Amino acid sequence: MLSRDFLKLAGLTIAQRILPPALMNIWAQAADAQAKGRKVILVTFGGGVRTSETFSPAGLRNIPRLAELQPQGFFYQNCLNQGTLSHFNSTASIVTGNWQRVDDFGFEAPASATLFEQFRKAHKAGPLDAWVIATNKSFAAMGASSQTSFGLPFGANVVLPKQLLLDAINDIVKKPDAADVANRDAVHQRLTSLLEEGYEGVGWTIFKGGRQMDKNIRTTLTRALGEFINGPEVPTSGDELTFFITREVMREFAPRLLLVNFWDMDVAHWGSYSLYLQAIAKTDRLTGMLWDEVQANPKYRNQTTVLVLPELGRDGDMNTANGFLNHRSGDPSCRNTWLLALGAGVNKGATDKPIRHIDVAATAASLLSIKPEGMAGSPAREILS
Amino acid sequence: MPTPPRFDFNHVPVTFAAYFVEQIRGWDTLFPAEQNYFERLAAFLEKAPPELFTPLGQLESRMGVNLRTWPRGGFTLEHVDFLNRNQLYPEWRRLVSAIFEYIAPALDAAIESRTRIVIVLSPAELPVGPDRMWTRLTGRRIALAPPDDLSQYLSLLLTGQAQTNMATSLPSLCASARGPHSSWTIEAGDGLHRLATGGTSVSYEKLLPYRQRVMTEIRKIAGQSEVRGPRELGAKLKTLQPKVNEYSSDQVMGEFIRSTLLNGNGTLLFNNTFVEWACVQALRRARPSCLVASFGIRNKVKPFSGLLIFADQEQSTIIPTQADMFGSYVDLEVFYQYIWQEAGKYAEYRDKTAFLFLAEGMDEMFLIAPESFPLPADKVPLDALHVACRKWLAV
Numbered sequence: 042m043l044s045r046d047f048l049k050l051a052g053l054t055i056a057q058r059i060l061p062p063a064l065m066n067i068w069a070q071a072a073d074a075q076a077k078g079r080k081v082i083l084v085t086f087g088g089g090v091r092t093s094e095t096f097s098p099a100g101l102r103n104i105p106r107l108a109e110l111q112p113q114g115f116f117y118q119n120c121l122n123q124g125t126l127s128h129f130n131s132t133a134s135i136v137t138g139n140w141q142r143v144d145d146f147g148f149e150a151p152a153s154a155t156l157f158e159q160f161r162k163a164h165k166a167g168p169l170d171a172w173v174i175a176t177n178k179s180f181a182a183m184g185a186s187s188q189t190s191f192g193l194p195f196g197a198n199v200v201l202p203k204q205l206l207l208d209a210i211n212d213i214v215k216k217p218d219a220a221d222v223a224n225r226d227a228v229h230q231r232l233t234s235l236l237e238e239g240y241e242g243v244g245w246t247i248f249k250g251g252r253q254m255d256k257n258i259r260t261t262l263t264r265a266l267g268e269f270i271n272g273p274e275v276p277t278s279g280d281e282l283t284f285f286i287t288r289e290v291m292r293e294f295a296p297r298l299l300l301v302n303f304w305d306m307d308v309a310h311w312g313s314y315s316l317y318l319q320a321i322a323k324t325d326r327l328t329g330m331l332w333d334e335v336q337a338n339p340k341y342r343n344q345t346t347v348l349v350l351p352e353l354g355r356d357g358d359m360n361t362a363n364g365f366l367n368h369r370s371g372d373p374s375c376r377n378t379w380l381l382a383l384g385a386g387v388n389k390g391a392t393d394k395p396i397r398h399i400d401v402a403a404t405a406a407s408l409l410s411i412k413p414e415g416m417a418g419s420p421a422r423e424i425l426s
Numbered sequence: 427m428p429t430p431p432r433f434d435f436n437h438v439p440v441t442f443a444a445y446f447v448e449q450i451r452g453w454d455t456l457f458p459a460e461q462n463y464f465e466r467l468a469a470f471l472e473k474a475p476p477e478l479f480t481p482l483g484q485l486e487s488r489m490g491v492n493l494r495t496w497p498r499g500g501f502t503l504e505h506v507d508f509l510n511r512n513q514l515y516p517e518w519r520r521l522v523s524a525i526f527e528y529i530a531p532a533l534d535a536a537i538e539s540r541t542r543i544v545i546v547l548s549p550a551e552l553p554v555g556p557d558r559m560w561t562r563l564t565g566r567r568i569a570l571a572p573p574d575d576l577s578q579y580l581s582l583l584l585t586g587q588a589q590t591n592m593a594t595s596l597p598s599l600c601a602s603a604r605g606p607h608s609s610w611t612i613e614a615g616d617g618l619h620r621l622a623t624g625g626t627s628v629s630y631e632k633l634l635p636y637r638q639r640v641m642t643e644i645r646k647i648a649g650q651s652e653v654r655g656p657r658e659l660g661a662k663l664k665t666l667q668p669k670v671n672e673y674s675s676d677q678v679m680g681e682f683i684r685s686t687l688l689n690g691n692g693t694l695l696f697n698n699t700f701v702e703w704a705c706v707q708a709l710r711r712a713r714p715s716c717l718v719a720s721f722g723i724r725n726k727v728k729p730f731s732g733l734l735i736f737a738d739q740e741q742s743t744i745i746p747t748q749a750d751m752f753g754s755y756v757d758l759e760v761f762y763q764y765i766w767q768e769a770g771k772y773a774e775y776r777d778k779t780a781f782l783f784l785a786e787g788m789d790e791m792f793l794i795a796p797e798s799f800p801l802p803a804d805k806v807p808l809d810a811l812h813v814a815c816r817k818w819l820a821v
Contacts, residue, residue, distance in 0.1 A: 125511050142511040203733075210730050214742040223745050228730060277729040311692030311735075312699030313724065315756035363706065364764055366691050371516050 078164075079386060080344055081405045082299045082335070084328055085132055086321075086351040087177050088307025089368045089375075092118075093358075094321055095351075096379050103321045106329030107349065107381060114383035115424040116391040122353050122376050122398050126368050128177055128307070131352040131398065136183065136300060138402030138416030147179035150187040153415055156402045157197035158185055160298050163411045168248035169294045171197035174287045176279040176304035178204040181244040183300070199246040200262070202286050203279030203304070208243055209235055229270040233263055257293065265289040280305040280320075284327040288334050295340035298409065302352075303327060309355060309365050317365060332383065346387055346408050348401060350380040382424045396421050430464075436498070438471060439482045441491060441509065442522060444501035455681040457607050459713040466533045478528060482521045489514045503661065534773035540604075540715060541778050541818050543596075544769055545583075546762060547720040548785040550576065552755045556790035560783050562763040565794035571805040576787045579808065580617055583784070584718070586812035589621070596812065599821040600716035601625030607678075608715045612704045614697035614722030622718070626679065628704055630697045630722075633683065636672035637694060640687060641736045648736070663688050682707065695735055697722050698754065702761040706768045713774045716819060719765065721758055726750040766794065780818055782811075 086095075094100045096118065101108045124134045127145035134141045136155045143149040157171040164170075173184045178201050185196025209231040236259060240247045247258060265286040269276050276282070280303045287301050306320035328349055335341045357374030358364045368375050380396055386408050399418030406413040407420040430453040435443035449456065450464060489512050496505060509515055548559070556567060572579060578588050585593035601609035601624040609625035611618040619629045630637075640663070647662055666688070667680045674680070687693050690703035698721045705719045731743040739747065762783055769775040780795035791811075793801065800817045802810045 123516075125515075127510070130511070140513070142513070145507065145510070207733055210733055214731060214734060214737060223730070223743055277727070277732065279733070311695055312690075312702065313692065313696055313753065313757050314760040315750070315753035316727065318756065358760075358763065359767065363691070363703065364760065369510070371519055 078297065078344075078410060079346060079408050080295075080297045080299075080341055081408050082301060082331070082345060082347045083135065083401065083405065084331060084347060084349040085135065085300070085302045086306065086324055086349070087128060087132065087175070087302040087304040088309065088320075089128075089131075089353040089355045090306050090321055090324075090351045090378070091354045091357070091365065091374050092378060093374065094318065094365075103318055104325040106325045106332075110329070110332060110383055111381060111391075113389065114381055115388050116382075117380040117396045117421070118391065118393050119395040120350050120378045120380040120398065121395050122378065124398065126353055126371060126375060128304075128352060129179060129183070132175075132177075132180065132183060132300075132302060135350070135352065135398050135401050137186065138399045138406070138413060138418035140399060140417070147182050150182040150185060152187060154186045154188045154191040154413075155184065155196070156405055156413075157298060157300075158188070158191035158195035159406060159411050159413045159416075160409055161195040161197075162191060164297075164409075166297065168198060168250060169254075170296045171298040172287075172290055172294075172296050173197045173199045173300045173302070174283055174290065175199070175201055175300070175302035176203045176283045177201075177302055177307075178207070178244065180302060181246070183302075184246055193246075196246065197298070197300070198248055199244075200286055200290075201244050202282035204245075205232060205235055205243045206279055206282055225270050225276070228276075229266060232266045232270070236262055236266070261289045261293040262286060278305050278320075278323060280323060280327055284330060287331065291334060291338060291341065295338075298405075301331065310367070312363075312366050314365060335384065343385055345384050346405075347383045348380065348405065349383070350398075350401065351378040352398075354378045382421075386426055387424050388426045390423070392423055394423070437476065437479075439479050439486050440496050440498055441486055441489075441505075441518065442479065442482060442525065443498075444496075444505065447499050448501040452681070455678050457678060457682075457712040458605070459607070460711050463533070466536055467529070470529060470532055474529075478525060482518075482525065485514060485518060485521055489518065530773075537773050539778060540774075541780070541820070542715045542775055543717070543780050543782070543815055543819055544765065544775075545716075545718045545782045545784065545815075546765060547580075547718070548758055548783075549722050549754070550786040550788075551723050551749070551751050552758070552785060553751045554755055556785075556788055556792075558755075559785060559788070559790075560759075560762055560792040562759055563766060563783070563792060563794060565781070565792055567790050568793050568801065569805045570784075570789050570791050570811070571807045572787055572789055573808065579786050580621055582808035583812055584618075584621055586809045586816075595622040595624075596815055596819070596821070597622040597716050597718055598624035599816065600819055603819075603821045604715050607712050610708050610712065610714045610716070611718045611720070612701055612708065613718075613720035614701050615720065618718060618720050625716070626708075626712075626714075628679075628683065628686075630700045633668070633673065633687075636668040636683070637687065638738065639672070640666060641694060641738065644736045660688065682711070696724050698724050698757055698761060702764060705765045709765070709768045709772065709775070713772060721754075721761070723749045723751060724754045724757060726753070780815070782815070 095104050122131055124130055124140035125142050129145055129147040130141045133151040137151050137153045139153040141151050143152055160166060161171055175183060181199055181201060184199040185193045209228060212231055213227060249255060269282045269285040283303060303324045305323055306317055308320050309317040332347060335345050335347060353368050354375045355365045355368045356370040357372045397418060400421050403416050403418035404421045407425060430450045435447060509518060573582055581589035584595040587593040597609045597611050607626055611622050612628045614630045616629045616631045619627050619632060643666060647659060667684050673683055686704045686707055692699040693703050701719055701721050708714055708717060726748045728739055728743055728745050731737060731739060766781055769779060777796060780799045783792040800814045802814060
């Protein structure tokens with residue numbers, strides 16, 4: 042073993058001396074990719090979206106980016122949520138591979154090990170290799186389960202951008218001169234100082250990694266805030282901040298496993314169909330931008346699988362209390378959604394064969410070369426090339 | 427005031443009985459139509475074959491329902507959670523639906539057959555013509571002859587005369603004939619309130635003091651960090667009824683307003699969501715003979731401060747309030763459908779209801795009605811339409 046390691050090291054050393062630098066670079070990249078393995082990004086259309094407003098003939102106009110990407114990946118038109126139709130339990134089922142029936146509002150950790158814990162434990166991956174970046178502010182406990190053999194030591198960093206945004210705006214509005222809320226600089230300043238005060242205050246979990254690493258994380262997050270506030274559009278949405286933080290985390294730390302939870306479309310609960318449609322269009326745009334980042338970022342290009350799916354649907358128009366506003370009826374519109382798999386390791390195609398939400402974690406585990414413990418879901422063989 | 431029917435729920439599965447026990451506990455806050463329904467139901471259940479409930483009883487055992495997890499007569503938020511999170515919840519819903527499908531025809535047979543009317547008004551500011559209105563509905567576009575003076579539109583439609591004549595309105599006539607809870611006006615603004623006296627009147631605009639008090643209370647409770655989540659918040663707000671000067675002393679309506687604002691998603695935030703949800707609840711609970719709903723224009727969500735959903739948006743930012751015309755149009759298209767569908771769920775409305783969808787100033791309306799609705803020929807003036815509605819309701 043020792044001699045093989047020595048020979049490998051020697052080979053690299055010699056190659057550096059004899060190969061042209063460009064070729065050396067490609068070889069190094071390939072070796073690096075192989076060593077680091079596949080990356081997986083789970084993107085959830087959190088809050089819930091119906092197929093009728095997305096992958097239906099009438100819905101495609103709301104998701105132009107996903108519609109354009111669909112032929113490049115594998116599309117499941119029946120992705121079933123057979124669990125509890127609350128946000129926390131739905132997403133927890135996706136990330137654990139087991140139907141979760143814990144507290145609906147996130148006051149309990151998932152009852153079975155998350156993909157993050159399985160991944161970190163199996164690969165002895167560091168804390169910067171698994172992240173949850175979630176607009177839903179009740180997802181603080183999404184990064185690690187209550188399983189004693191796993192738990193927080195193997196969990197993901199959890200960042201809740203909207204909670205930070207809410208706290209900042211709340212603080213500003215409480216001041217006598219509420220005019221500040223219209224001032225981007227004032228909002229930026231408050232966001233930054235809240236970060237300085239500590240992540241715990243906004244419900245985040247960021248693992249300590251030494252003074253330099255902590256500083257690095259803080260700088261990365263602060264940079265994301267700057268991009269969000271000073272971007273070309275009026276920054277109004279939690280999802281946009283989620284995107285900017287995700288992109289900075291990808292650029293700086295290149296984690297191998299990421300859950301990105303967009304959630305603006307939960308505005309449907311307010312009873313405005315137009316705002317719900319706008320939120321879907323925004324999530325589509327941000328998911329497209331995330332895919333663009335995967336393509337542009339050499340740490341992700343050609344080695345990343347992106348799995349996009351709604352965490353649940355919403356009630357159908359015909360036979361429920363108030364249609365798109367809610368997601369508790371359990372009708373097909375609420376339970377049957379879709380999944381789009383894109384990128385490395387994914388076949389092209391489409392099927393009407395059902396896949397369950399709990400199969401997503403098992404599929405991701407397979408892509409990450411993990412043999413997961415105690416997952417009820419099965420890998421989606423159709424998509425794995 | 428009638429007393430609750432005496433009924434022993436012990437032979438009915440506990441999860442089925444729970445809802446009715448809870449409803450009957452709040453008997454004094456039920457509308458006459460609801461009380462009448464529960465009386466019919468109680469009478470039916472007393473004679474119902476026991477085997478009707480056998481599958482549900484067996485399922486309850488598999489779900490883990492027992493005296494410890496669910497004592498008889500109990501129905502709390504924890505029980506709702508128990509059902510929602512239970513692995514067998516979809517099966518439970520299916521069995522409960524099957525029981526209602528069995529019961530419904532017998533209960534519906536006792537309903538008195540009367541004509542009814544639902545009028546849904548949209549604001550003049552919607553940025554589309556009649557060809558793009560009401561696209562989710564199945565019915566007929568009818569040519570109208572609106573008045574030159576659009577300020578007379580509502581008055582001509584609802585009273586048949588110009589506003590200066592102070593004639594009695596259709597909702598008031600219906601209320602006189604069939605009782606105050608048989609005739610409702612529900613609106614975003616206060617135009618109907620000014621025209622229609624009598625009957626039951628609900629105005630989002632006129633509820634402003636109560637809405638502000640509720641939002642202040644929510645902010646206060648949330649700021650005290652006593653509540654862990656929406657469940658606890660809901661329980662705390664259960665006692666926050668409107669005061670007499672905020673609405674009226676009518677106990678039934680006070681509870682209706684409270685629950686519409688606090689149980690209906692978004693009703694505290696958006697005028698049109700309130701109108702839609704209040705209409706749905708009125709149809710479901712009070713089964714009015716005449717319902718006139720009037721939508722408005724929703725405001726745009728403000729940058730940053732719009733995230734603080736219970737904040738007073740006028741106070742929390744200097745950014746001026748802007749109306750969202752197109753967004754309101756998109757919202758209303760769905761709401762027309764939901765109101766129409768809701769009525770269709772109840773035997774009182776099936777085949778006996780004329781639905782009139784109008785937009786102030788527009789020279790067309792949309793009609794869904796039995797053939798016998800006495801629609802005047804050609805371009806219909808609003809006063810003639812008013813007469814047709816009165817004939818239809820026989821008031």
